[in-house]
Amino acid sequence: MSGEMNLGELLRTLTAQLVEGVYVFATLPDGSVPESITTRMVFREAEGTTLILRKTEAETFGLDYEFPCRMITLNVHSSLEAVGFIARIASELAKHDMGVNPVSGFFHDHLFVPDGREHDAMRILEKIASDSRNPH
Numbered sequence: 001m002s003g004e005m006n007l008g009e010l011l012r013t014l015t016a017q018l019v020e021g022v023y024v025f026a027t028l029p030d031g032s033v034p035e036s037i038t039t040r041m042v043f044r045e046a047e048g049t050t051l052i053l054r055k056t057e058a059e060t061f062g063l064d065y066e067f068p069c070r071m072i073t074l075n076v077h078s079s080l081e082a083v084g085f086i087a088r089i090a091s092e093l094a095k096h097d098m099g100v101n102p103v104s105g106f107f108h109d110h111l112f113v114p115d116g117r118e119h120d121a122m123r124i125l126e127k128i129a130s131d132s133r134n135p136h
Contacts, residue, residue: 003079011132
């Protein structure tokens with residue numbers, strides 16, 4: 001279950017799924033995450049604990065947040081050691097003036113793109129895969 005490492009294969013087999021809901025990034029300086037909060041990701045840094053969670057959840061708990069975004073799951077099992085996969089995707093999104101916050105899980109990579117730009121991102125991802133399957 002090590003995942004795919006070949007960049008060409010990753011790009012050729014790339015499919016993406018837009019996940020329901022708007023997500024946000026929040027931080028808790030003391031690192032204590034309320035037990036009843038549902039997060040998508042928790043990452044502890046020296047300055048505080050970063051949470052990625054649904055916007056509605058952040059609002060329910062009265063958390064300050066930034067970057068309302070949409071989550072796109074890349075449905076290809078990329079290796080955690082794959083070289084260039086996320087860089088290629090981020091570069092293509094950047095060409096369309098779109099920032100991205102990628103998060104790698106064990107099985108998949110997930111992209112957090114600005115809310116309102118998710119359909120643009122999905123089209124770009126589809127084109128990356130299509131161009132890789134049908135080189136010019």
